[in-house]
Amino acid sequence: MNFFDKVFEQRSRQLAQRSSRRGLLKGLGALLVGGASIPLLPVARAAGNESPGRPLEEGDPSSCDYWRYCAIDGFLCDCCGGSANTCPPGTEMSPVTWIGTCHNPADGRNYVISYNDCCGKSSCGACLCMRDEGDRPVYRPDKTNDINWCLGTSSASYHCSTAIVVGVAFDD
Amino acid sequence: MARLILLPIFFWSALALGTVDDSGRVVFDYQMNCQGCHTPDGAGAGSVPAMKGHVGVFLQSQEGREYLVRVPGSATSALSDERLAAVLNWIMYEFAGDSLQSPFIPYTASEVAPLREKPLNEVDAYRERLLRAIAGADARE
Numbered sequence A: 001m002n003f004f005d006k007v008f009e010q011r012s013r014q015l016a017q018r019s020s021r022r023g024l025l026k027g028l029g030a031l032l033v034g035g036a037s038i039p040l041l042p043v044a045r046a047a048g049n050e051s052p053g054r055p056l057e058e059g060d061p062s063s064c065d066y067w068r069y070c071a072i073d074g075f076l077c078d079c080c081g082g083s084a085n086t087c088p089p090g091t092e093m094s095p096v097t098w099i100g101t102c103h104n105p106a107d108g109r110n111y112v113i114s115y116n117d118c119c120g121k122s123s124c125g126a127c128l129c130m131r132d133e134g135d136r137p138v139y140r141p142d143k144t145n146d147i148n149w150c151l152g153t154s155s156a157s158y159h160c161s162t163a164i165v166v167g168v169a170f171d172d
Numbered sequence B: 001m002a003r004l005i006l007l008p009i010f011f012w013s014a015l016a017l018g019t020v021d022d023s024g025r026v027v028f029d030y031q032m033n034c035q036g037c038h039t040p041d042g043a044g045a046g047s048v049p050a051m052k053g054h055v056g057v058f059l060q061s062q063e064g065r066e067y068l069v070r071v072p073g074s075a076t077s078a079l080s081d082e083r084l085a086a087v088l089n090w091i092m093y094e095f096a097g098d099s100l101q102s103p104f105i106p107y108t109a110s111e112v113a114p115l116r117e118k119p120l121n122e123v124d125a126y127r128e129r130l131l132r133a134i135a136g137a138d139a140r141e
Helices: A001-017 A024-038 A042-050 B002-017 B024-038 B055-062 B062-070 B081-101 B109-115 B123-141
Strands: A072-073 A099-103 A109-115 A117-118 A128-129 A158-161 A164-168
Touching: A072 A158, A099 B024, A109 B024, A164 B024, B024 B081, B055 B062, B055 B081, B055 B123, B062 B081, B062 B109, B062 B123, B081 B109
Parallel strands: none
Antiparallel strands: A072 A128, A099 A109, A109 A164, A117 A158
């Protein structure tokens, strides 16, 4: 009995010396706040293709058949030293663009595509692609791709076109 | 006590998870009808005027409030009255920032409908006159 008494006395004295009265609150608080911040960690966003805003990708961005090019009218930047998302070196991406939607066969959804032109050099000349789906006459200037969209750039000379996914389309 | 602590944490985690997004439709409408020229963040480019940090100025006069509906991009867009009102409200909430001086009364479909039947033909001069009048009213205050 004496032995147990001693052990328990020692343990409770140690506990009393090492822990504060508010220690439990502190620990509990840290646990709750820490737990709530777990979804904020970048890990959660690394899910990639599973997220609703990002399309499943398949196909060749240097081919006119690539799904994002459904409404394009011009040279593919992917063949000109850039990519479907970026301009070739030495050109400037136009912030003013024409916008359409394309169906992605890989995941069966429609996406909003921004066809930002790359400007500042003469025409690239490679991979001319004219699919023009959804193209409207020039009396709908925001929905026609027959005008030069190098607007808002320092040079108006057209080089090639990108096709950037900017969102998920809604069905009307 | 525990409830008092748990409640804000619950709301915060709901915000952090934030998977429910009912602004999707209005963002899509902005993208399809406005973003091409007004750019994704409303900053504009070249001859396209910046809405970001400015667009709220128009609400300082009734004529200005109507202007935002009568401007051809709004009035003649393919959007229904409800969806046009929703896009205009979204633009105010997203882009107006400090340019919004008084509490914003949202546009409604019934307000927008008669206004868009009178689209502006000559926008540039009208806009300039409007902004001068608003700036003048500001200076007199």
